[in-house]
Amino acid sequence: RKEVEQDPGPFNVPEGATVAFNCTYSNSASQSFFWYRQDCRKEPKLLMSVYSSGNEDGRFTAQLNRASQYISLLIRDSKLSDSATYLCVVNPWDNAGNNRKLIWGLGTSLAVNP
């Protein structure tokens, strides 16, 4: 079993739709969680961190469920420009705060259609 698992999709949704992605992780000692966005053949870019209490940034909402060991990303009012691959990243933080063991999911592909 992979340490971080995501539904690869693709998710095909119309503009304006609400779409949600889940990501499960196996290491219960994981401390930090992130969502990155990667456009086709481009570098990943940090979308948002995921906090225990849940957090929102405009149309994007991230949530963490430690008991069930998953994080989620909700996108409201989807735009064409949201089409990308969304990568779940988990950091099993060590005492020195080092993140060399960042664990990357394979990503979930989203296509927003006109």
Next chain:
Amino acid sequence: EADIYQTPRYLVIGTGKKITLECSQTMGHDKMYWYQQDPGMELHLIHYSYGVNSTEKGDLSSESTVSRIRTEHFPLTLESARPSHTSQYLCASSGVDRGGRLSFGQGTRLTVV
């Protein structure tokens, strides 16, 4: 906006050649990383550095080597390129307190023929 630069963006080179992929950042970040990513596949960490004169191999075995003589510079070298090295190489950096918040360069797409 991230200030991390990779050169070249694209490289097509013959088997057996020595190549160096450049990565520089102007943010003063201590931590730098090299990832390898094939199309549609996940990122694999191949090298990382926590500061000058500190380098370690990542989770994916790689025939490449790295050096960190200056904080801002983290070049990756392949002594003898092979077709199996064809991939995208992504350099990233992060500050001391930024956890998993990485800034990536635009990548070098390497093709070995």
